[in-house]
Amino acid sequence: MPCSNSSAEMTRRELLALAAAPLGEPGILVHEHVLVDFTGAGRYDAGEVFRLAKPRLEEVARLGCRRFQDCTPAFLGRDPRLLARLADATGIEIWTNTGIYGAANQRYVPAFARAASAAELAAGWVKEARTGVAGVRPRFIKIGVNRGPLDELDRKLVRAAALASRETGLAIASHTGNGAAALEQLAILAEERVAAEKFVWVHAQSERDHAIHAQAGRAGAWVEFDGIAPKTADWHLECVRFMAAGGLLGRTLISQDSGWYHVGEPGGGDFRGYAYLYTGFLPRLDAAWRRALLWDNPRRAFGA
Numbered sequence: 001m002p003c004s005n006s007s008a009e010m011t012r013r014e015l016l017a018l019a020a021a022p023l024g025e026p027g028i029l030v031h032e033h034v035l036v037d038f039t040g041a042g043r044y045d046a047g048e049v050f051r052l053a054k055p056r057l058e059e060v061a062r063l064g065c066r067r068f069q070d071c072t073p074a075f076l077g078r079d080p081r082l083l084a085r086l087a088d089a090t091g092i093e094i095w096t097n098t099g100i101y102g103a104a105n106q107r108y109v110p111a112f113a114r115a116a117s118a119a120e121l122a123a124g125w126v127k128e129a130r131t132g133v134a135g136v137r138p139r140f141i142k143i144g145v146n147r148g149p150l151d152e153l154d155r156k157l158v159r160a161a162a163l164a165s166r167e168t169g170l171a172i173a174s175h176t177g178n179g180a181a182a183l184e185q186l187a188i189l190a191e192e193r194v195a196a197e198k199f200v201w202v203h204a205q206s207e208r209d210h211a212i213h214a215q216a217g218r219a220g221a222w223v224e225f226d227g228i229a230p231k232t233a234d235w236h237l238e239c240v241r242f243m244a245a246g247g248l249l250g251r252t253l254i255s256q257d258s259g260w261y262h263v264g265e266p267g268g269g270d271f272r273g274y275a276y277l278y279t280g281f282l283p284r285l286d287a288a289w290r291r292a293l294l295w296d297n298p299r300r301a302f303g304a
């Protein structure tokens with residue numbers, strides 16, 4: 001189309017820009033996945049993942065999502081180059097992470113990490129945070145631990161995360177087996193003089209005892225209810241309402257832990273999208289809580 005400076009054309013352009021802008025209020029999804037490789041083999045067609053993920057991200061961009069935090073750790077399919085391509089193509093800011101996932105009985109912990117000290121692991125994560133991975137700087141630390149009481153390897157991963165957080169200021173999102181494991185991690189952070197505010201208790205919805213949610217929130221940790229889906233929404237609503245009733249909405253995060261391209265399955269298997277939180281869950285929440293849950297809390301927990 002030829003360039004024109006007429007006021008009519010400007011108006012048309014403005015209308016087009018408006019139509020392309022997100023319709024919903026701005027939001028951040030703190031815990032989702034584009035790709036997960038539980039095979040651990042690292043063999044997949046990045047072009048195919050790109051083609052399948054792009055429309056899902058575009059859909060949620062239209063609903064207002066501005067930032068998407070990809071929680072797939074290294075050795076489980078973390079692919080910063082692919083995430084950067086998707087960010088460019090969709091206009092959504094996409095964050096990746098550094099760290100090691102010890103959950104799933106530590107089967108994704110590489111041999112070098114078993115032998116390394118907490119300080120050595122932390123040094124590697126700090127280096128990634130500072131110099132980037134494939135040109136992308138990780139913006140948070142993602143670890144995973146099993147149910148409490150934590151064994152030595154899990155405790156080492158938490159200590160490494162604490163050291164790396166102290167060095168970089170990055171938040172620690174930890175896939176956590178249960179409430180006991182969450183409290184144990186907070187104790188390790190305290191030993192390392194890292195504030196509880198730096199800790200995000202990932203998968204807090206799998207702990208059924210609200211008293212532990214309250215305890216972690218009162219201690220200053222972020223309590224993340226992140227498996228939101230049509231079948232689980234009632235429980236997630238109850239969790240959020242419990243936190244709000246206890247004056248802890250300001251320590252609450254929500255997300256879907258959705259996606260993703262399943263490496264090793266034909267066509268990536270069942271790639272769930274990211275829209276439900278906006279279209280199904282938020283309308284059921286008190287409207288006064290939306291800004292905190294969608295925007296303010298994610299920024300306070302993870303940074304701007």
Ligand SMILES: [Zn+2]
Nearest residue numbers: 031033071257
């Ligand atoms: Zn996840």
